[in-house]
Amino acid sequence: MIExxxxxxxxxxxxxxxxxxxxxxxxxxxxxWPLTFGLACCAIEMMAASMARFDLARFxxxxxxxxxxQADLMIVAGTVTKKMAPLVVRLYNQMPEPKxxxxxxxxxxxxxxxxxxxxVLKGVDRYIPVDVAIPGxxxxxxxxxxxxxxxxxxxxxxxxxxxxxxxxxxxxxEGAYPVPVYGRHDLEPPNNPxxxxxxxxxx
Amino acid sequence: MQTAQNSYLxxxxxxxAAVGFAAAPLAMAWAWARFFSPQxxxxxxxxxxxxxxxxxxxAWIHFRSEYYLYGIIFLVFDVETIFLLPFAVAFxxxxxxxxxxxxxxxxxxxxxxxWAWRKGILTWK
Ligand code: SF4
Numbered sequence: 624m625i626e627x628x629x630x631x632x633x634x635x636x637x638x639x640x641x642x643x644x645x646x647x648x649x650x651x652x653x654x655x656w657p658l659t660f661g662l663a664c665c666a667i668e669m670m671a672a673s674m675a676r677f678d679l680a681r682f683x684x685x686x687x688x689x690x691x692x693q694a695d696l697m698i699v700a701g702t703v704t705k706k707m708a709p710l711v712v713r714l715y716n717q718m719p720e721p722k723x724x725x726x727x728x729x730x731x732x733x734x735x736x737x738x739x740x741x742x743v744l745k746g747v748d749r750y751i752p753v754d755v756a757i758p759g760x761x762x763x764x765x766x767x768x769x770x771x772x773x774x775x776x777x778x779x780x781x782x783x784x785x786x787x788x789x790x791x792x793x794x795x796x797e798g799a800y801p802v803p804v805y806g807r808h809d810l811e812p813p814n815n816p817x818x819x820x821x822x823x824x825x826x
Numbered sequence: 827m828q829t830a831q832n833s834y835l836x837x838x839x840x841x842x843a844a845v846g847f848a849a850a851p852l853a854m855a856w857a858w859a860r861f862f863s864p865q866x867x868x869x870x871x872x873x874x875x876x877x878x879x880x881x882x883x884x885a886w887i888h889f890r891s892e893y894y895l896y897g898i899i900f901l902v903f904d905v906e907t908i909f910l911l912p913f914a915v916a917f918x919x920x921x922x923x924x925x926x927x928x929x930x931x932x933x934x935x936x937x938x939x940x941w942a943w944r945k946g947i948l949t950w951k
Contacts, residue, residue: 690875710878716870720863783862791863798866 644783651695652775653683655723658694660714663701665728665761672764682771691717696774697751698767702730702737703744705810709802715751716799720791723778725770726753729760736760749814751800895947899939906935 630640661669673679673687688694691714703711715722726747729735734745747753754777755770762770782788790796800818803810814821859865874881913920913928920928942948 692875707878713870713873713880714878716868717873717875719871720866791866794864797868799868799870802870 645779647783648779648781651721652778654686655682655684655696655771655774655778656686656688656694657684657696657698658691658714658718659687659689660697661700662703662707662711663730665700665730668761668764669698669700669727669767672767677764677768679768679771682768682775684771691715692719694718695721696723696725698725698727699731699747699753700727702735703747705742705744706805708744708747708750708810709804711747712750712800712802716802720798721789722791723754723774724751725767725774726756727767727770728762729758732756732758744810746819749819750803751815752818892947892950895942899942899947902935902938906932 633640661667671677673685679685684696691697695718697711697715697718699711715724724747726732730737730743731747734740734743737743738745744750748756755773757766757770759766783792791798800815801812803812803815805811909931
């Protein structure tokens, strides 16, 4: 591992050095292919972001894949109803590793304007791990671009070896998350306890 | 002679480079998946992709052949309408021969319909 100062010094002399990890992550970060997956109004902004005006292609993320088998990124763009939640989790499970999730908009983060609704999941992070959350209702396409850039930064900083390498490189960690089932009154379980616990209320 | 051989050598080199250019990334991807990235197949991951729903039933089912006959009869009368339209437009100026020919054409098709009807094809069982 070459230290940053020396690398900088070499770069000034026109010598570029890199590590395999950086090269690999650089390639990965600049070809994040999202899943074609829109749930509600936020998806319109997602579509706008991929069109010419905002041009998601500048970040290598314009290739929306119609199958989870080819996608790296799930943009949860919209309201996740309780009826849709098992499908969202199953689609996530069907994506190959490494995979990332952007929760786009108030609905995907917390239920948004429909938080009090009986049929709306109050945050997709109850079932799948969210990497970047974008607030807004709906977030502007620029916010989605910012989320992609944040995700790229995250990917660039991931280690390929060592104990703090990401989940997908650890053989013993399960890649799939349990899919909730439709219960009598709610989804069962109402959240994945390994990912999210309801906050303890102090009285 | 010498130059001709050399020019073919260039082609061979180009072919080798082209194959290598395509094969090297594939080999790298294969090696990466084989040696570094642990594989995590699962029930969901290996399942059929049905837009997130669980696949129901079998894809290898029988379709009823009656539908095919329905389709054919529909198509015949669909095309007939196209012939009927100019017939109707030019109706007042037609000779008797043309009129009889058109009626024969119509009756032929109607006869086919009657035959299909009597065979019970139009009743969906
Ligand atoms: S956050 Fe607002 S814009 Fe986005 S899906 Fe929910 S209601 Fe629609």
